[in-house]
Amino acid sequence: MIVEYISIGTEILLGNIINTNASFLAEQFAKLGLTAYYQTSVGDNKARINECLNIAAGRSDIVVLSGGMGPSSEDVTLESVSIFLGRNIVDGAIEGSTVIPNEFGNSSGEIITDNGHYYILLPGQFNELKPMFLKYAVPFLENVADSVIMTRTVKIAGINEDEVEDKIKELMLNHSNPSITIYPKSGEVHIHVTAKGFDENECERLNKPVIKELKTLIGEYIYTSEDEVSLEQSVVDLLKSNNLTISCAESCTGGMVASRLINVAGVSEVLNNCYITYSDRSKHKILGVKKSTLAKYTAVSEEVAEEMSQASALSNKADVFVSVTGVAGPDSPYEGKDVGLVYIGCNVKGNNKVKEFNFKGDRMKIRECATTAALDFTRVCILEYITKTQFDFNK
Amino acid sequence: MIVEYISIGTEILLGNIINTNASFLAEQFAKLGLTAYYQTSVGDNKARINECLNIAAGRSDIVVLSGGMGPSSEDVTLESVSIFLGRNIVDGAIEGSTVIPNEFGNSSGEIITDNGHYYILLPGQFNELKPMFLKYAVPFLENVADSVIMTRTVKIAGINEDEVEDKIKELMLNHSNPSITIYPKSGEVHIHVTAKGFDENECERLNKPVIKELKTLIGEYIYTSEDEVSLEQSVVDLLKSNNLTISCAESCTGGMVASRLINVAGVSEVLNNCYITYSDRSKHKILGVKKSTLAKYTAVSEEVAEEMSQASALSNKADVFVSVTGVAGPDSPYEGKDVGLVYIGCNVKGNNKVKEFNFKGDRMKIRECATTAALDFTRVCILEYITKTQFDFNK
Numbered sequence: 001m002i003v004e005y006i007s008i009g010t011e012i013l014l015g016n017i018i019n020t021n022a023s024f025l026a027e028q029f030a031k032l033g034l035t036a037y038y039q040t041s042v043g044d045n046k047a048r049i050n051e052c053l054n055i056a057a058g059r060s061d062i063v064v065l066s067g068g069m070g071p072s073s074e075d076v077t078l079e080s081v082s083i084f085l086g087r088n089i090v091d092g093a094i095e096g097s098t099v100i101p102n103e104f105g106n107s108s109g110e111i112i113t114d115n116g117h118y119y120i121l122l123p124g125q126f127n128e129l130k131p132m133f134l135k136y137a138v139p140f141l142e143n144v145a146d147s148v149i150m151t152r153t154v155k156i157a158g159i160n161e162d163e164v165e166d167k168i169k170e171l172m173l174n175h176s177n178p179s180i181t182i183y184p185k186s187g188e189v190h191i192h193v194t195a196k197g198f199d200e201n202e203c204e205r206l207n208k209p210v211i212k213e214l215k216t217l218i219g220e221y222i223y224t225s226e227d228e229v230s231l232e233q234s235v236v237d238l239l240k241s242n243n244l245t246i247s248c249a250e251s252c253t254g255g256m257v258a259s260r261l262i263n264v265a266g267v268s269e270v271l272n273n274c275y276i277t278y279s280d281r282s283k284h285k286i287l288g289v290k291k292s293t294l295a296k297y298t299a300v301s302e303e304v305a306e307e308m309s310q311a312s313a314l315s316n317k318a319d320v321f322v323s324v325t326g327v328a329g330p331d332s333p334y335e336g337k338d339v340g341l342v343y344i345g346c347n348v349k350g351n352n353k354v355k356e357f358n359f360k361g362d363r364m365k366i367r368e369c370a371t372t373a374a375l376d377f378t379r380v381c382i383l384e385y386i387t388k389t390q391f392d393f394n395k
Numbered sequence: 396m397i398v399e400y401i402s403i404g405t406e407i408l409l410g411n412i413i414n415t416n417a418s419f420l421a422e423q424f425a426k427l428g429l430t431a432y433y434q435t436s437v438g439d440n441k442a443r444i445n446e447c448l449n450i451a452a453g454r455s456d457i458v459v460l461s462g463g464m465g466p467s468s469e470d471v472t473l474e475s476v477s478i479f480l481g482r483n484i485v486d487g488a489i490e491g492s493t494v495i496p497n498e499f500g501n502s503s504g505e506i507i508t509d510n511g512h513y514y515i516l517l518p519g520q521f522n523e524l525k526p527m528f529l530k531y532a533v534p535f536l537e538n539v540a541d542s543v544i545m546t547r548t549v550k551i552a553g554i555n556e557d558e559v560e561d562k563i564k565e566l567m568l569n570h571s572n573p574s575i576t577i578y579p580k581s582g583e584v585h586i587h588v589t590a591k592g593f594d595e596n597e598c599e600r601l602n603k604p605v606i607k608e609l610k611t612l613i614g615e616y617i618y619t620s621e622d623e624v625s626l627e628q629s630v631v632d633l634l635k636s637n638n639l640t641i642s643c644a645e646s647c648t649g650g651m652v653a654s655r656l657i658n659v660a661g662v663s664e665v666l667n668n669c670y671i672t673y674s675d676r677s678k679h680k681i682l683g684v685k686k687s688t689l690a691k692y693t694a695v696s697e698e699v700a701e702e703m704s705q706a707s708a709l710s711n712k713a714d715v716f717v718s719v720t721g722v723a724g725p726d727s728p729y730e731g732k733d734v735g736l737v738y739i740g741c742n743v744k745g746n747n748k749v750k751e752f753n754f755k756g757d758r759m760k761i762r763e764c765a766t767t768a769a770l771d772f773t774r775v776c777i778l779e780y781i782t783k784t785q786f787d788f789n790k
Binding site: 012013014015016017018019020022023024025026027028029030036037038039040041042043045048052055127181183184250252253254255256257258259261262263265267268271272273274275276277278279281282286329330331361362363364367 | 407408409410411412413414415417418419420421422423424425431432433434435436437438440443447450522576578579645647648649650651652653654656657658660662663666667668669670671672673674676677681724725726756757758759762
């Protein structure tokens with residue numbers, strides 16, 4: 001079935017907001033096995049909304065609209081759809097529609113079946129649209145579709161999109177149900193494994209061996225196969241389940257690693273404090289990096305990353321200590337050290353590792369990539385430590 | 396003149412990427428005084444791109460397309476436009492087009508004038524599209540337009556969109572040239588003042604008194620009237636020009652304030668280090684917040700924010716010391732202290748101030764709002780200190 005999304009709101013046409021609804025819904029449509037050929041944005045104007053509805057209904061089976069569902073006179077979506085379908089509005093809803101409740105706002109949504117087409121009307125606010133779509137539209141669309149679609153997401157860090165494709169190319173070619181799709185996601189790679197079947201059990205049965213195969217091929221890079229688990233959540237979970245605490249010292253990322261860890265609710269069980277040591281002086285004073293090391297190798301070096309994660313000047317150090325130092329640009333202060341060169345250190349109970357990275361992009365992009373790399377490197381180092389100590393224990 | 400934007404790329408329809416091009420171009424169109432009624436996204440498919448071109452050319456004067464301009468066989472934008480216009484492709488460009496060079500990538504762009512319509516073709520990568528649009532498309536569109544358009548952006552923090560509108564409503568109603576538009580921008584508010592005139596001088600002459608009037612009405616909240624200056628840049632500039640250094644201690648924001656400051660290139664002149672003191676223990680140990688204060692008032696209190704920004708345990712303290720402590724959620728650990736309650740402290744050379752904030756939203760949203768508020772509060776406190784010391788000096 002073909003689905004089309006129309007986002008309504010003059011604020012979109014003025015560039016006031018970034019249309020996050022569009023990418024969320026597009027990904028949902030793909031997960032549901034629906035085909036999308038077009039997306040349209042239009043202002044709060046009845047004639048122009050009508051034109052969009054005409055075009056969309058002519059080429060798609062399902063039309064999802066968002067925005068303009070509020071009570072103000074500028075909100076004309078409901079009226080436009082009612083005119084387009086030739087139905088009245090009774091008690092604030094289009095005749096014959098199913099009203100979708102909004103738990104996070106005042107504008108409810110509607111689902112309408114009309115002449116072999118389905119219209120789903122949603123509010124424009126992403127934090128209202130998302131739960132309403134997941135709770136009400138997804139089951140409706142699963143029901144409308146001739147079969148059940150189930151997607152499992154396998155999340156990967158530490159290698160890029162092309163490397164993932166190289167490693168799983170054959171698997172992708174050999175499978176059409178489930179289909180395997182690769183999505184780059186700001187420094188990570190997500191793989192969607194999507195099965196179509198008579199019921200959920202059949203989908204699960206189809207997905208399972210492919211997930212297993214993925215784990216065989218690229219298991220070391222997979223940090224989760226759960227939809228709702230982020231990289232930072234997986235690190236915090238790993239710390240909690242192994243009774244480990246964490247701290248970090250950041251230079252070029254300047255708080256971004258700590259900030260992502262602290263976005264995990266309940267992180268206080270494993271994190272007390274972190275340090276942003278931006279200058280050479282603070283690397284020496286706060287962490288205990290030797291002046292001679294800084295002088296000999298510069299702040300962006302394997303040696304300094306190592307001493308940063310040893311943090312010899314700190315008493316009561318956390319079990320896991322992560323360090324990041326690099327050249328974020330726009331210029332490099334060190335001869336022979338290019339913009340994008342980053343060293344990440346990780347010390348797990350005295351076991352120290354340092355890895356070199358070379359990122360591309362502007363200052364912000366390099367800092368984002370370094371942050372994701374630091375979280376993933378931490379995950380890998382903790383896992384190595386656990387495996388090692390379990391091995392020692394078994395001896 | 397009416398402009399329409401078509402973004403081309405199957406990755407958009409799959410939800411792989413968020414369409415940041417769309418909001419950037421929409422804002423640029425508005426600045427140029429162009430009217431936009433529709434935006435469309437379509438996959439890398441010649442028939443469907445042709446359909447979009449047909450629809451767009453029927454209702455708009457200028458069509459801007461992006462994406463699908465690369466050399467791979469999946470990139471069919473150039474071919475689709477050449478078929479639509481009935482022109483050949485010669486040496487990789489459409490006959491009669493003006494080629495726009497791409498300084499940051501391999502795919503160049505093109506500008507084509509055809510039958511009273513203008514077509515602007517750009518690559519899909521935002522970091523390539525943006526400089527090409529600003530350098531080549533903007534002058535072309537200014538020339539095409541019957542008059543010159545000039546926009547000045549006035550950037551505001553510390554009050555919300557509705558409060559800004561309340562304060563400048565009359566000014567907005569009394570002016571149509573320049574027009575005054577309010578844009579909310581993740582915790583900040585931007586005002587566009589857009590004049591239409593015969594030449595730049597006339598536009599400047601029209602804009603000037605309105606900018607002056609805005610400064611009279613809401614000057615205390617304006618942190619810049621320069622397009623390229625961010626809030627963190629304005630704080631760093633203020634520090635540099637007054638020979639002040641900065642440091643911060645963050646709890647709920649956990650590195651986000653430092654991270655934004657450190658995104659300013661050259662921040663090392665004013666910032667050595669920052670602290671993330673997430674636990675009560677680290678607030679006491681690292682900063683010197685009294686155990687009795689933490690016990691009596693809890694970590695989320697005016698008293699603790701004040702002691703955090705005094706940072707009595709630190710030697711060699713920076714001139715400006717900012718502290719953030721709050722309840723980011725999803726639950727509050729303290730009775731009577733709701734999720735979203737945040738205290739921000741700022742100490743400028745011994746002059747200490749604390750302000751209470753109440754933010755709404757999820758954990759991430761609250762942390763983002765607190766970060767912007769902390770940067771703005773810092774700016775205000777530095778300005779107050781400068782004014783005070785200048786006054787003392789003049790006595």
